[in-house]
Amino acid sequence: MARFFQLFNKKKTAPAAKSSLAFLLAAVLFLVAPSAALAAETAVSASSQAEIRTKEQAAALAREFSLMPEGAVIEEVKRQAVPYDCWRVAFVGPDRDREGRVINFGEILLQAKDGALAGFSAHYWTKDRDITWIYGPEFDLSKQKVDKVQAAAIAEAFIKGLPWELDAEWMPNPYPESEYRTRADDKSLHKINFDRSVNGIRVHSQRFSVFVDRITGEVASYEVYWGKMDFPAPNHLLSREEAALTLVRQVNPYLQMTEFGDQHEPAYALQPLYSLDAVTGELPADRNPPAPESGYKGKPALRISKEYAKLLLLSQYDLELQYQYLSATKAGLYYRLVVKPDVPLFYTGAPPALNAVTGKWTFIYQDSAPESLPGPGDWLADAVSSPESIDYPAAVVLNDRLLPLQSDPVILKGTVLVPFRELLQKELNASITWDAAAKKVTAKSKDTRLELTAGSRTAYVNGKPYALGVPVQLINGRVYIPVRFAAQALGAKVEWISSSRLVLIRTGPETAEQPSEARLKQLRWEAQLNWTARRYGVQK
Numbered sequence: 072m073a074r075f076f077q078l079f080n081k082k083k084t085a086p087a088a089k090s091s092l093a094f095l096l097a098a099v100l101f102l103v104a105p106s107a108a109l110a111a112e113t114a115v116s117a118s119s120q121a122e123i124r125t126k127e128q129a130a131a132l133a134r135e136f137s138l139m140p141e142g143a144v145i146e147e148v149k150r151q152a153v154p155y156d157c158w159r160v161a162f163v164g165p166d167r168d169r170e171g172r173v174i175n176f177g178e179i180l181l182q183a184k185d186g187a188l189a190g191f192s193a194h195y196w197t198k199d200r201d202i203t204w205i206y207g208p209e210f211d212l213s214k215q216k217v218d219k220v221q222a223a224a225i226a227e228a229f230i231k232g233l234p235w236e237l238d239a240e241w242m243p244n245p246y247p248e249s250e251y252r253t254r255a256d257d258k259s260l261h262k263i264n265f266d267r268s269v270n271g272i273r274v275h276s277q278r279f280s281v282f283v284d285r286i287t288g289e290v291a292s293y294e295v296y297w298g299k300m301d302f303p304a305p306n307h308l309l310s311r312e313e314a315a316l317t318l319v320r321q322v323n324p325y326l327q328m329t330e331f332g333d334q335h336e337p338a339y340a341l342q343p344l345y346s347l348d349a350v351t352g353e354l355p356a357d358r359n360p361p362a363p364e365s366g367y368k369g370k371p372a373l374r375i376s377k378e379y380a381k382l383l384l385l386s387q388y389d390l391e392l393q394y395q396y397l398s399a400t401k402a403g404l405y406y407r408l409v410v411k412p413d414v415p416l417f418y419t420g421a422p423p424a425l426n427a428v429t430g431k432w433t434f435i436y437q438d439s440a441p442e443s444l445p446g447p448g449d450w451l452a453d454a455v456s457s458p459e460s461i462d463y464p465a466a467v468v469l470n471d472r473l474l475p476l477q478s479d480p481v482i483l484k485g486t487v488l489v490p491f492r493e494l495l496q497k498e499l500n501a502s503i504t505w506d507a508a509a510k511k512v513t514a515k516s517k518d519t520r521l522e523l524t525a526g527s528r529t530a531y532v533n534g535k536p537y538a539l540g541v542p543v544q545l546i547n548g549r550v551y552i553p554v555r556f557a558a559q560a561l562g563a564k565v566e567w568i569s570s571s572r573l574v575l576i577r578t579g580p581e582t583a584e585q586p587s588e589a590r591l592k593q594l595r596w597e598a599q600l601n602w603t604a605r606r607y608g609v610q611k
Contacts, residue, residue, distance in 0.1 A: 123186050126150075129158035132186050133179045138193070138235055140164040140175060154399025156183040157190075168196070180298070190298035191237065197291045210258040210285060217288040222261035226281035229290045230265065239297055241265035241279050245412045246389075249420030260284055260291050269302045274394045274402065301401045302394055308349045314406040315390055315454035317352050318345065322408075324380050325362035326427060330436050337367045338424035338433055339380035341388075341408075349392060349404040358395070358405070373427045376607035380425045382455060382600055386447040387414045387422045413445050430609070447596055456595035458570040463602035466594070467554060467574045469498050471586065473597045479605060480574075481551055486541045487567070487574050488551035491523065495552075499561055499578070505550075512543075512550055516561045523552050532560045571595050 123129050126148040133145070142165035149159050157180050164175030174197070180190030217225070223243065230241055244264040256262055260282040267277035282292040309317070324339040346358040389409045394402040410422050417423075423432040423440045432440040447455070454460060465480040465487045466473060474493070481488045491512045495501045501516040510525035522531040525545040530537045537556070544551040555565045558576045566575040571591050586594065603609075 121186060123158055123181060123183050126158075128186075129160055129181055132181060133158075133160040133162075136179065136188055136191075136236070138179055138191055139177070140166075143175075150183060155189075157181060158183055164195075182299075188299065191235075192294075192296050194294045195292055208258070215285045217261070217283065217285055219261055219263075221288065222283035222285075223263050225283050225288055225290065226261075226263035226265070229281055229293075230279060237297060240268040242268040242271075242273060244273075244278070246409055247412055247414070247416055249416050250418045251420060257282065257291070259286070267297065269394060270304070272392055272394055272404070274302075275407070276396065299400070300396075303401070303403070305350050305404065308392075308404060309347075309352050309406070311390065311392070311406070311450060312453060313352070314347055314349065314392075315450045318347055318390070318406070318408065319381075319385065319451070319454050321354060322381060322385065323362070324377055324384055324425075326365035326367045327363065327424065327435055328366040329424075329426070329433055331434075336371065336429075336433075337365070337373060337427040338435060339375070339377065339384060339427055340421075340424040340435065341384045343408075343410070343421065345408040346395065347406040349406055371428050374609065375425065375427045375430050376604070376609050378607045379600070379604045379609045380427065382447075382451075382603060383425055385451050387411060387444060388451075389448050390450040411445060411448065415441055415444075446593060449592075452592050452596045456592065456599040458595075461572060461595055461599055463572065463598050465572045465574060466598035466601070467494070467576065468586075468594055469576045470578060471590070473594055473601070474498055475601065477605075478549060479602065480554070481544065481546065483541045483544065486539075487554045488541070488544055489554050490549045491552045491557070494554065495521075495557060495561075499558065499563070501561060510545065510550070512552065514557070514561070519561055521557060521560045523550075523557070525550050530556060530560070573598070 123132065129148050129150075130145050133139070139162050143162045144165070145160060145162050147159070147161040149161075151157060151159055160179045160181065162177055162179070163173050166174050168174050175193075175195045177191070177193035179188070181187065182189045227243070242265060244266045248262075248264075253262065261284075263281045263283060265279040265281070267274035267279075277296055277298065279295045279297075280293060281290055283289070284291050322341060322345060324341055326337045327340050328335050329338050342360060342362055344359060345354065347354055385408075387410055389411050391407055391409050393405055393407050395405045395407070397403045410416070414422050417434045417437060419436075421435065423444065424435055425431075426433045432442070432444060434440050446452075463479070464482050467476065467480065467487075467489060468474065476489060476493050478490050478493070491514075492503060495512075495514045496503045499514075499516065501514040501521075504513045505511075506513070512521075512523045514521040514523075518533075520531075520533050523543045525543050528539045528542045530539055530543075537560075539553055539556060541553065543553075554574050554576075555567070558565050562578070564577045566585065567573075568575060568585065568591065571594065573591070573594060575585070
């Protein structure tokens, strides 16, 4: 341990003002005590079996765990009843910055009843970093020599190389942090976050953050929160698929008025803290706060339905099984919605909302947002658009593109029919004539002339009659024609994927190939989204 800190003493260091030390220690106490952010088991073989009765015993035992740097001074030893009966040992390292400020400090928690290690936190800054980096200018990326991927590898190696005897595994945290949360971070450093992992499951609020210099690749600073808890492994848990279906059913978007400039329009948003009990399948009230008051007074009129908005809003999230705190000494398993790494965030950390009038993405407090966002995660696509979940009657795919039909296809005796004009004129580029008196459609494309009459089972291709499986239909004033027959008559290749309820049409010279399962999943998602929009009256 001494060698480790001697090595760091040679590197660049940054100030940590004494005035801010008390504040940071208070912050540590807040995480350690009420929220019990320090919880875990330890493999340390220290003499921790007898009850700790005095400050001297607590201080001596804390040093035995080899978690403090060599030369560290114990500043305070205090017995406390919250979150449980334990001794808190606060220490500061011997290193100072050029202004004489402490740059290394931490705390060790010991159970009073037996001296077992109950928690550990530590902070380290390098010596000669100027305090002006707080809220300072952005880093000039043209000077960067170490990218984020390289920094992550450096940070992971750094953690693995620490001599601390903690029974803890750390997993990368890929999820974005808001500008607000990172506003005081040194922009010349990559911040690489890791979370505690128990049996491959992320532990919420136990974190190890490592800061890597963008130019030199050196580890410039770190902060860690770790602790002892009971992590149960219930005999029965909801599967991820069951959790996904439950959340899709129960998540309820709320309306909130945008607040930028003179524009105030309603937008759909989701509460950011959805957590589903992985054992009971319930959404506990204490972990899922109610939606705020919307402020919507009925104007302007909504053009986007809540059901359609829900699917788009959920596509911004991953679904992850996590351990969350039940008490100071016990965790529980929850499925949690977490904003995906590639979703842009507002300054406060809120993901985009969906304008309920225009259907465009927006931020509630800012008149700018991305035009489009990444597609749904597998959990959502499987819950909403698996072959077992889809409820649209059929959809048509032309040259690997889902057709945005304004009217739903109809299946009659195994034959898929669609409005003739949308298919033949808009998509297959045929010239169309409609004889209203005879209720006859005539389509011409290159050397082919196709004639179809409403109510008739006979079609004509270049004057030659062909029998249809079902007659051409007149539905709500629209003429519906058999997709397969019409497309093939005009030279296209047609395939029906029954499990996905997709009609695949190819007009190019290449041989028709069935899409991959991943592509079929995406096409089903798009078809289900369009079906939801039409079913709930979305005006696009």
